[in-house]
Amino acid sequence: MAATAVTTESAANPFVILSAEPPPLPRAERGLESRSPLMPQIPLQDGEQYRFHFDMSKCVGCKCCEVACSEQNNNPAEISWRRVGEVEGGVFPFTQRLHLSMGCNHCVDPSCMSGCPTGAYAKDAKTGIVLHDADICIGCEYCIWNCPYSVPAFNAERGVVGKCDMCHGRLTAGDSPACVAACPSEALAIEIVDIAEWKSKYRDEANAPGLPSADDTISTTRVTLPADMPLHTEKADYHRVKPEKPHYSLVAMTVLTQLSVGGFAAAWLLSLFGGADGLGTAALLSLALGLASFAASPLHLGRPIYALLAVRNVKTSWLSREILGLSSFGLAASVYAAMLLWGAPGAPAVGGLASLLGLFGLYASARIYLVPGRPAWNSRQTIADFLLTAATLGPLLPAAVGSEYGVLSQAAAPAAVAQILNQLWRFLRLVRSEEYEKQASARLLSGELARLFLLRLGLLMLGAVALPAMGLAAAGFVLTLAGALIGRYLFFVSVVPKNMAMTFFERREAA
């Protein structure tokens, strides 16, 4: 390019300097497009897929991508399928405030898809794009828990989840996605990745400060870090830890199903070892509670009418398995109840089967929460929590309805003590963890949620140990139930999801 322009004066206006240079050539012809293109130039082959490339060294945090995405998909302002976050490191003036821009990472092993109970997710065979079908989605939001990046977003107006599809409709027409097209720093691009090769090297290229580990799902997004990346960075939202959504319907549903299975099993066991009056009532009440909570469970869905679709993915989804397990329990327990009523032989065996199915249902129910995206949940202590809740409430239920209890009500005490130890141990584990999310959960439990946490433990001690020992089993049952409900509420609100670093002001409320 010529460094100086030869100029001539205009005859009409002495101030006008006319450049004798021809008008500038289009950018490509001026050699300005010498860098790697923002879109793949060749078609995909087998074993390859599209991915995002994000160049952190170029991003200036203007959020054009986020607004362009919102416009492209007509999303309401509170929903972002692409988000921009910040991390900061270094000491003034050697400070680096770096920005992250992230849509969906179109993972090799997408946990949104494996967790989805209805099969609303699919990994497109041709492009590798993780697609979500709103027609099949029932709005259970389980994918949001499963995604370690908190990518899927629930649209309350629609009752379904939605997420970045890499502008599939644009890509297939040869146009770049809205975010890529909007980025003024050219920090975003679409690339082709060889999946087998990527599996061996994603750790070096998909991980970045402010992003959760790519190990959980093998994110395909390639991130280029600045050469002068500070050794230590902090998320801009590091100090802004807020309780999550309480999910009241799930609080009620999980506790009640645990009560139901526990109560049923207790009644069944009691009847097995000698029987007693009123056990039938207890069993029926357990069953009724179970069925009621089960019937009410679709209410937490965005689209309750399609709740039955949730059994479609038994192959990979613990949610499907939970539903299957608990509904089988309901069925077997109903048969058991009918057999008891009619005095049919073989009832104890059917009761045993029902109890086993119930136990499996509770186990599956707990497994729903064992997701890498929610570190505070993701341990066997969640399974222990759920089963111990059943073991604490179960024996107290027959006692509460006035059946012959004796030994039984005392059986809640060891379970309660185990539960208290389980909770304390869990808390200690969170406190001592090096993971940000677990630490943050511990901060919540020892900070703004501390009083509730202590209340929950106190109620359990009082309701399941002290009162039954004094012969006040009914009152004990009520307090224990209250403690279990508070405990479950804490379980939901104190989890800190894995997420990308967000900005100082925002931290999208994950489901």
Place this chain on the structure above:
Amino acid sequence: MNVKRLLGLDTLKEKYAYGRDPRFGHTAAAKIPDRWVATTCGYCSVGCGMHIGVRGGKAVAVRGNEEHPVNLGKLCPKGLAEHEVIAAGSRAKYPLLKKNGRFERIGWDEAVRKAVDEFRRAQRRYGSRALGVVSTGQLVTEEFYALGKLVQLGFGANNYDGNTTLCMAGAVSGYKRSFGSDGPPGAYDDFEEADVVFLIGANIADNHPILCYRLEQNRRKTVVVADPRVSKTARIADIYLPLKPRSDIALLNGIAHILIRAGLIDRDYIDAHATGFAQLRKHLEKYTPERVARVTGLGEEQIYRVALLYGRARAPFIAWTMGVNHSTQGTETVNVINNLALLTGNVGKAGASPFSITGQCNAMGSRETAFTASMPGYRKFDDPGDREELARLWNISPDELPANRGHAYPDIVEACIKGEIKALWIIATNPLVSFPNVEVLKQGFENLDFLVVQDGFHPTPTTEQADLVLPAAIWGEKEGSYTNSERRVSKVGKAVEPPGEAKSDFDIFLDFAENLGVKEKLYPGWSGPEDAFNEWRKVSAGRLCDYSGVSYELLEKHYAVQWPFTPEQARRANGKRPPTSRLYADGKFQTPDGKAKLFAVEWEPYPEQPSDAFPFVFNTGRTVEHWHTRTKTKEVKILERMSPSAWLEMNPRDARRLGLKPHDRVTVISPRGRVENLELRITEIVAPGQVFMPFHYAEKNSNRLTQSAFDPISREPNYKQAAVRVEKSGAESVA
């Protein structure tokens, strides 16, 4: 919410469906319009070309114009959602007259009659200078041109200025002093063609993101950023200079000192095209790297490095914004920047110029046409030739032109306080948020007999104080043109009708003229903006800012053309897009002797130094999501969600000392006022001893803290470097 939705039978499929727009491809069906209307963005002065999508008479989408030479299809986040501004709930829809403290809706006839009567009454009683007018950089050029004639010739009132004085007055005065005229010499192409890009007090990543796009196209650049805060722009610099606040004159003098000592100046150019070199050289002797390092807080080696880089560059480009202008020495800082360019012969060359990045979408159009700091076409009030020429063009006697410039904006406010101005007309600006040390302005308002506020929005803090509110059409609802930072004239299109009874400022000015009985005299044969534009073309012909070759037809074809542009250039362009233009490439300047002036400027400490009671230096600035006083952007949900509230940035070392934690609510106190409940952001991007706050938020207004200190030459406020202290909100004040 309906039952079908609750059950999940209805998922609003239609609302969230996709379709194919013939022009922009696959997108949400709701964003596919009936037609696209070409226009220019109404936020900042980058001047991006865009299309507004109109469906059923409503603006539903905005897209960047890929053929526009400024932005090639890109838009910043504000631009990308700009259509939402039009349908904002806070739009002013009807003329409102305050009666007994309450606004009542009135008709337009009554409103215009009332305004004119009140203006005239004040002028009859207190003299013609008792009417003050404060306008903006937001109107279209045609409106500025019409308003200037109306105020200066129609009302005979010269106490007329724009809010542009709060913004670019330093650049204007600096250009006038150095080069003999206003007019930025460079062009955006320089961002791509320079090998060294030196940004001083310019955070383009937050304020002009599309210039980052232009810069990104340049593969061979070295970017130097001088800013006391590690801004987003500092982050993309190759060399970041964390200089102390307001030490830029020392830095620039120091660079000039090294350039002279190292022989990296262009003596031939200086001898041929500049005056004042001998004095400057003498003056610069004391700006040794050692002394400059002390003043700026930079290392000597950094100063050498940047000086040598600039001096050895093939094409060094040096651009600035508010870090330079918002200063009592703003004009002189611009002169010192111009010194560097002149010493090295880097003015108006491809890739090499001093360049002010302007603020508002049409601040430039205002500077050229508005009849405030100069007469239209950069004509001087005191130049008999200019007066003769303008009078002849307007078919009036030179005596009818004002003898001199009236008060500048801060002096208009001062005159309100003194009771010299009794009626004030504020157009498209929100000074109760944007004016420094805002209590002063409130005092001024209290002394007025009548305040008219003409705005696209109501209520704003300013319209609430008005006696009369005139509802104006905004961007997207009217036709005209904007001129951007690089002198590029770009067409503004009308996409939709204004809400309620709001009308374009242009029509309002015509109504005023009609009521005054001067419409035919001021606006002969005008019916629409194009008539004003065509008259302006004639008035500008032969001037530096020559629009004579620019027609609406040409603008509609090429979207945007840089001035100066004559019919001769139009002929040469031969239907193609005209080439990039720069000023002064031939070394001939607008001074009487045709030579530029070098200025020997002394660095001075800023006026309000920190003290024991007010130990922090208070810096202000912008965030990318918001525009000025947020009248528009707070109505755009996604922007408001991203940046909902003001914050205060403080270095961790200071926070530790004060026992403050992240997200604490703090109160900032200056000798003039306080801002409470700011969310504290503890960050290493500000230096110890400094704090930073964004200025957009009326609810937490930084201008309760800023000073009444002004550049004596340009009258631009020194918004930055107030001395403040910071306390935890709710804690007892310990002075």
